[in-house]
Amino acid sequence: MAEQQQHADNSGAYLIRGASILGGAAEDLLIRDGVIAARGRQLDADVAGVRGATVIDAAGLVALPGMVDIHTHLREPGREDAETVETGTRAAALGGYTAVHAMANSTPVADTAGVVEQVLTLGRTAGWVDVRPVGAVTVGLAGEQLAELGAMADSRAHVRVFSDDGICVHDPVLMRRALEYVKAFDGVVAQHAQEPRLTAGAQMNEGEVSAVLGLAGWPAVAEESIIARDVLLAQHVGSRLHVCHVSTAGSVEIIRWAKSRGVNVTAEVTPHHLWLTDELARSYDPVYKVNPPLRTDADVQALRAALADGTIDVVGTDHAPHPSEHKECEWAQAAMGMTGLETALSVVQHTMIESGLMGWEDFARVTSTAPAAIGRVQDQGRPLEAGEPANVTLVDPAARWTVDPSKMATMGRNSPFAGRELPGKVVATFFKGHPTVLDGKLNTPYRWPADAVDAGPAGRRP
Amino acid sequence: MRHLLSTQDLSLHDAIRILDTAEEMAAVGEREVKKLPALRGRTVVNLFFEDSTRTRISFEAAAKRLSADVINFAAKGSSVSKGESLKDTAQTLAAMGADAVVIRHWASGAPHRLAATDWIDAAVINAGDGTHEHPTQALLDAFTMRRHWSKLAGTPSAGADLKGMRVAIAGDVLHSRVARSNVWLLRTLGAEVTLVAPPTLLPIGVEKWPCAVSFDLDETLAQGVDAMMMLRVQGERMNASFFPTTREYSRRWGFDDNRLRALDSLGLKDTIIMHPGPMNRGLEISAAAADSPRSTVLAQVRNGVSIRMAALYLLLSGENREPAPAPVPASVSASAAHAANPNLTHSHQESH
Numbered sequence: 001m002a003e004q005q006q007h008a009d010n011s012g013a014y015l016i017r018g019a020s021i022l023g024g025a026a027e028d029l030l031i032r033d034g035v036i037a038a039r040g041r042q043l044d045a046d047v048a049g050v051r052g053a054t055v056i057d058a059a060g061l062v063a064l065p066g067m068v069d070i071h072t073h074l075r076e077p078g079r080e081d082a083e084t085v086e087t088g089t090r091a092a093a094l095g096g097y098t099a100v101h102a103m104a105n106s107t108p109v110a111d112t113a114g115v116v117e118q119v120l121t122l123g124r125t126a127g128w129v130d131v132r133p134v135g136a137v138t139v140g141l142a143g144e145q146l147a148e149l150g151a152m153a154d155s156r157a158h159v160r161v162f163s164d165d166g167i168c169v170h171d172p173v174l175m176r177r178a179l180e181y182v183k184a185f186d187g188v189v190a191q192h193a194q195e196p197r198l199t200a201g202a203q204m205n206e207g208e209v210s211a212v213l214g215l216a217g218w219p220a221v222a223e224e225s226i227i228a229r230d231v232l233l234a235q236h237v238g239s240r241l242h243v244c245h246v247s248t249a250g251s252v253e254i255i256r257w258a259k260s261r262g263v264n265v266t267a268e269v270t271p272h273h274l275w276l277t278d279e280l281a282r283s284y285d286p287v288y289k290v291n292p293p294l295r296t297d298a299d300v301q302a303l304r305a306a307l308a309d310g311t312i313d314v315v316g317t318d319h320a321p322h323p324s325e326h327k328e329c330e331w332a333q334a335a336m337g338m339t340g341l342e343t344a345l346s347v348v349q350h351t352m353i354e355s356g357l358m359g360w361e362d363f364a365r366v367t368s369t370a371p372a373a374i375g376r377v378q379d380q381g382r383p384l385e386a387g388e389p390a391n392v393t394l395v396d397p398a399a400r401w402t403v404d405p406s407k408m409a410t411m412g413r414n415s416p417f418a419g420r421e422l423p424g425k426v427v428a429t430f431f432k433g434h435p436t437v438l439d440g441k442l443n444t445p446y447r448w449p450a451d452a453v454d455a456g457p458a459g460r461r462p
Numbered sequence: 463m464r465h466l467l468s469t470q471d472l473s474l475h476d477a478i479r480i481l482d483t484a485e486e487m488a489a490v491g492e493r494e495v496k497k498l499p500a501l502r503g504r505t506v507v508n509l510f511f512e513d514s515t516r517t518r519i520s521f522e523a524a525a526k527r528l529s530a531d532v533i534n535f536a537a538k539g540s541s542v543s544k545g546e547s548l549k550d551t552a553q554t555l556a557a558m559g560a561d562a563v564v565i566r567h568w569a570s571g572a573p574h575r576l577a578a579t580d581w582i583d584a585a586v587i588n589a590g591d592g593t594h595e596h597p598t599q600a601l602l603d604a605f606t607m608r609r610h611w612s613k614l615a616g617t618p619s620a621g622a623d624l625k626g627m628r629v630a631i632a633g634d635v636l637h638s639r640v641a642r643s644n645v646w647l648l649r650t651l652g653a654e655v656t657l658v659a660p661p662t663l664l665p666i667g668v669e670k671w672p673c674a675v676s677f678d679l680d681e682t683l684a685q686g687v688d689a690m691m692m693l694r695v696q697g698e699r700m701n702a703s704f705f706p707t708t709r710e711y712s713r714r715w716g717f718d719d720n721r722l723r724a725l726d727s728l729g730l731k732d733t734i735i736m737h738p739g740p741m742n743r744g745l746e747i748s749a750a751a752a753d754s755p756r757s758t759v760l761a762q763v764r765n766g767v768s769i770r771m772a773a774l775y776l777l778l779s780g781e782n783r784e785p786a787p788a789p790v791p792a793s794v795s796a797s798a799a800h801a802a803n804p805n806l807t808h809s810h811q812e813s814h
Contacts, residue, residue, distance in 0.1 A: 203570075206666050206667075207666060207667050208667040208670050209667070210665070210666075210667065211665035211666060211667030211668055211670070211671070212470070212642070212667070212671075213570055213571065213594060214570040214591075214592050214593035214594030214595070214639060214642060215570050215571070215592075215593075215594075216593075217665070217666060219666070283574070283578065284570070284571030284572075284574040284575055284578070285575075285578070325547060325549075328547070328549050328579075329547055329548055329549065329575075330548055330567065330569035330571065330572045330575060331569060331570065331571045331575075332568075332569040332570065332571075332592070333548075333569060
């Protein structure tokens with residue numbers, strides 16, 4: 001308890017000794033009062049604050065800007081049996097994250113200022129990472145009427161990302177209006193690209209494997225046709241579009257074409273789509289059931305190349321925890337989704353860095369800088385320089401560990417990587433200068449000032 | 463063989479063994495006392511999540527002829543309709559001591575889940591899962607074809623495969639578990655398969671299957687067919703634009719009276735007409751075709767009991783349960799069945 005008290009005021013200075021900054025040369029980082037107070041080789045004892053700082057020997061470790069997830073399902077409010085903001089953000093901190101975007105498909109849906117402020121408050125009360133609520137595009141995710149996007153943008157949650165994720169905004173007029181409207185407050189529409197009529201009852205990628213398994217197919221064209229329409233709409237109205245969880249080689253081609261024409265589009269790929277294929281569905285084990293579905297190896301290779309060349313901007317986990325009874329059943333009955341927060345770093349290291357496609361600097365771009373920019377998240381995705389906010393992740397790239405979902409902080413046990421040996425382990429995570437993770441274990445949460453936590457009456461501000 | 467889940471992974475050896483054992487079992491069905499004591503004291507559960515009286519009573523008759531205790535568990539009006547999960551249902555059956563579970567389920571892969579999880583330890587027989595597989599249907603179809611093919615060749619069925627036999631399967635391949643199981647099993651047995659269907663009712667990826675694909679039934683018939691299998695087509699598919707009208711479907715892909723006559727004019731006097739039932743007379747098959755001497759519809763039903771007896775027998779008292787006998791060539795596996803269980807000895811003289 002005494003230690004709790006000590007950490008509760010976020011005090012304490014930390015001297016990170018000899019970390020490889022973004023995979024480069026080894027340097028020291030002094031973290032104090034929520035910022036990186038100093039950076040340099042062998043910081044002297046006469047640098048203010050070095051004396052008395054807790055020393056972390058970071059030889060062999062890589063220092064990265066705290067990771068920012070553009071796509072997380074925290075399930076609260078409504079499905080606290082699947083995940084809570086507390087458990088989901090513990091998982092995020094352990095996975096190296098200092099910010100997550102909480103998707104809007106909660107119960108009630110995050111389609112009002114009241115709900116997004118509630119999620120913001122839950123996130124600050126938990127204190128493990130910055131929780132950035134995503135607002136729904138349409139009321140109740142029903143795809144019929146715009147939600148009060150402006151009210152959510154102006155709320156204490158400062159919503160900038162709007163998404164009906166889980167459901168596609170398929171009505172072209174509604175999508176056009178949403179794209180136009182969010183320009184008023186520099187927002188972005190994050191689209192779950194899935195043509196609903198082409199995917200009615202869809203269970204898995206439509207192709208060779210679905211033909212044999214007799215599972216209803218989810219054709220690539222259902223994703224690609226929506227992306228093609230949306231990039232043209234974004235160009236027409238001059239707005240900002242983000243494409244969630246791109247899963248096919250064809251989608252990559254369309255986004256590459258759009259970017260070459262100057263369309264303001266960003267795209268995301270999940271860790272699982274960078275590695276796993278629809279061959280895994282042959283087991284009929286619903287742990288491999290996800291939306292969009294696992295595709296073919298040709299798609300996996302195209303997604304990796306696109307992430308490496310910048311066509312795809314960010315890695316988003318689409319962390320989607322489910323209670324066990326929603327996975328311990330028939331494939332067609334099972335819920336779609338996989339956990340991802342605690343495996344994302346390792347999976348990206350395996351698929352992108354160890355394959356030689358990317359370095360740690362690129363890793364920092366796709367997991368921190370770019371997602372923070374898309375979400376307009378202040379104080380995140382910043383350079384590791386003196387004076388910058390101290391959101392820092394330390395990674396041991398040489399570590400190897402075997403995934404055991406029962407030992408994870410997320411309540412979800414639905415990891416498709418269970419039993420696999422993965423490279424890379426988060427050793428420490430600093431959020432606003434406070435270590436939420438130390439020695440690879442949860443430490444204590446950051447404590448927000450009381451006035452930052454208390455939501456007050458929903459939607460009412462000075 | 464621990465389970466019978468699909469024909470895709472069924473080896474030639476196991477396929478022939480099931481067919482040959484079914485020949486032995488068929489002989490039992492022709493006796494006055496249609497019963498063997500082979501599975502006395504064993505419990506077989508028919509777990510049906512989808513209505514199918516035909517398949518259920520076929521399995522029930524098969525288990526009873528082998529003296530097993532049979533429990534029928536239909537999802538409707540049971541704990542399942544009150545929301546019980548497959549896992550809980552399976553664990554309940556395990557706690558009651560089921561030795562084999564015959565499962566029919568609307569969800570593709572449900573039998574695989576039962577077999578792959580630790581929910582239940584019993585042998586699992588797939589009695590049709592979603593649009594995936596229906597292995598005992600394909601086995602009974604192959605059994606029916608093999609008897610016909612061997613009779614034409616003047617050779618015994620036992621030990622034989624289907625090399626050289628030309629089989630056409632026409633209808634809603636996309637939604638058909640019967641078609642899938644037949645394609646894999648007929649490939650294994652050496653037959654040449656052609657699928658005939660409107661392009662809308664063929665799955666994306668069918669080009670990788672070990673068979674030919676045709677959109678033209680008349681052309682397929684003209685090239686010569688030894689067995690013509692018609693698949694059931696649901697009229698409601700019309701509402702999802704798989705085809706314009708049932709009449710257009712019948713004209714292009716149904717086995718109507720004109721095509722029945724065409725068999726004669728093409729000189730295909732030995733071609734049989736098969737259907738897994740239940741038939742939509744007037745849609746995918748005309749009444750004249752269904753009732754013609756070429757039709758094997760009722761023989762298929764009869765053979766179904768023999769095939770299911772063989773499957774239950776091999777899974778519950780075959781080599782899995784006994785010290786493993788020396789491997790035997792497929793051609794003599796019928797006698798291996800006798801070695802495994804002397805109760806079958808009587809039937810030997812009466813077979814064929």
